[in-house]
Amino acid sequence: MLPNFLVGDKNMSSESILITNGIVVTMNKKREVLHDGAVYIESGKIAAVGDTKSLSKEYSNAKVIDAKEKIVLPGLINAHTHSAQTLLRGLGDDMNLFEWLAKLVYPIAESLTPDDVYIASLVAFMEMIRFGVTTVIDNHKDLASKEAVIKVADAAQKVGIRAVIARGVRDWVPQCEKWEIPKFVVPYTVEEEMKITKELIEMYNGKNELITIIPGPAAMFTSSEHLLIETNKLAKEYKIPYHMHIAETQGSVKACLEDFGKREVELLYDLGILGPQSQIVHAVWLDDKEIDYLAETGAHVVYCPVSNMFLGSGIAPIVKMLEKGVNVTIGTDGSASNNNQDIISTLKYGALLQKVHHLKSTVISAETMLEMATINGAKALGMENEIGSIEVGKKADVIIVRTDVPELTPVNNPVSSIIYAGVATDVDTVIINGDVVLENGNLTKVDTATVLSEANKKISDLYKRAKIK
Numbered sequence: 001m002l003p004n005f006l007v008g009d010k011n012m013s014s015e016s017i018l019i020t021n022g023i024v025v026t027m028n029k030k031r032e033v034l035h036d037g038a039v040y041i042e043s044g045k046i047a048a049v050g051d052t053k054s055l056s057k058e059y060s061n062a063k064v065i066d067a068k069e070k071i072v073l074p075g076l077i078n079a080h081t082h083s084a085q086t087l088l089r090g091l092g093d094d095m096n097l098f099e100w101l102a103k104l105v106y107p108i109a110e111s112l113t114p115d116d117v118y119i120a121s122l123v124a125f126m127e128m129i130r131f132g133v134t135t136v137i138d139n140h141k142d143l144a145s146k147e148a149v150i151k152v153a154d155a156a157q158k159v160g161i162r163a164v165i166a167r168g169v170r171d172w173v174p175q176c177e178k179w180e181i182p183k184f185v186v187p188y189t190v191e192e193e194m195k196i197t198k199e200l201i202e203m204y205n206g207k208n209e210l211i212t213i214i215p216g217p218a219a220m221f222t223s224s225e226h227l228l229i230e231t232n233k234l235a236k237e238y239k240i241p242y243h244m245h246i247a248e249t250q251g252s253v254k255a256c257l258e259d260f261g262k263r264e265v266e267l268l269y270d271l272g273i274l275g276p277q278s279q280i281v282h283a284v285w286l287d288d289k290e291i292d293y294l295a296e297t298g299a300h301v302v303y304c305p306v307s308n309m310f311l312g313s314g315i316a317p318i319v320k321m322l323e324k325g326v327n328v329t330i331g332t333d334g335s336a337s338n339n340n341q342d343i344i345s346t347l348k349y350g351a352l353l354q355k356v357h358h359l360k361s362t363v364i365s366a367e368t369m370l371e372m373a374t375i376n377g378a379k380a381l382g383m384e385n386e387i388g389s390i391e392v393g394k395k396a397d398v399i400i401v402r403t404d405v406p407e408l409t410p411v412n413n414p415v416s417s418i419i420y421a422g423v424a425t426d427v428d429t430v431i432i433n434g435d436v437v438l439e440n441g442n443l444t445k446v447d448t449a450t451v452l453s454e455a456n457k458k459i460s461d462l463y464k465r466a467k468i469k
């Protein structure tokens with residue numbers, strides 16, 4: 001049993017808040033930046049956006065957050081991570097993907113308990129909020145039992161983060177043995193995978209303000225055509241996305257060619273399941289035809305530059321995708337292959353990686369990178385009318401970043417300052433669904449020291465069980 005202080009809190013605050021005197025980067029269609037701007041929040045929604053003088057008169061009874069010398073932004077969207085892998089931070093250095101899976105991820109996954117998943121997710125979500133993330137797509141695949149997924153949802157609600165949990169689904173297929181996948185990694189039949197996922201969808205989707213469940217085929221080398229087709233059916237039935245690692249390494253593409261006779265995106269396209277419901281994670285090793293398929297079908301790509309560099313996987317052809325009109329989002333990936341949840345540094349590295357790869361400094365801009373973590377992430381979730389920008393009627397997911405620090409002095413261009421000069425610890429305030437979950441740099445929902453102490457105990461016990469030194 002976990003201590004009472006780690007049990008989820010489902011209550012959400014709905015007090016009125018007026019943010020004043022800030023540089024408001026709206027990310028609306030005009031990409032307006034309001035100097036001396038203000039944002040009024042009521043009942044979990046953005047109710048007004050304008051200048052400080054006008055809104056201060058109109059909403060004089062609201063709780064005021066003074067954003068003088070601060071930048072106000074839409075909450076950032078981390079479009080791919082694995083919260084449970086927080087327990088593996090620092091253990092996966094200097095390995096390629098398949099070695100990393102075999103030596104680290106699988107041994108730990110075999111020993112994971114739902115309580116381990118809870119504490120790992122709690123720490124990961126705390127870290128994300130501290131770094132300005134208000135919405136996360138958490139690809140939970142290392143222990144994907146119904147009980148474990150509920151623990152992830154409990155952790156998200158405890159800290160107050162908006163979590164889209166992509167439950168990992170797999171099928172035991174002939175290629176599993178060829179690629180040395182342990183049997184325990186694939187514990188369910190396709191029918192059982194769909195049943196569990198459906199039960200979780202019906203438990204949370206549309207009934208919980210913060211939690212959404214979507215299916216997430218783990219990888220092509222643990223997928224059958226049957227699994228992929230059934231996953232797509234489930235996504236379409238509930239009008240939700242599906243989330244899948246695709247073409248992360250040359251090895252994964254080679255495996256798909258050997259097993260199916262086609263490249264990964266090509267296979268999805270030929271099966272008729274590539275579309276606006278598809279979240280394609282990594283997409284490093286694509287050919288031009290596959291990029292055309294993504295553009296044609298309206299599929300979304302999640303760019304994970306730090307993880308791709310960390311594992312030596314390669315450089316995703318992001319510029320080509322953008323030129324073709326593909327919606328590109330961004331993710332940190334898990335702390336076993338990053339090794340943190342710092343979305344702001346991921347945005348910087350993502351831009352610089354493309355610039356040096358193309359030997360052209362103008363190939364991608366700071367604004368384009370910020371779009372990936374805001375409005376593009378919202379589009380990939382089908383939530384562009386709800387989150388991703390500071391506009392009236394949208395959910396009040398807002399962050400405030402200090403600029404009264406040496407690294408952000410002076411602020412000549414607020415977007416450039418955030419992407420190229422800012423550090424995650426400059427985040428001062430985080431509001432999710434109208435609820436202040438980080439205030440003056442401190443988490444408001446949990447006692448950080450107590451949680452971390454409990455986490456270290458759990459981690460020590462897990463390493464002993466998994467025989468990880």
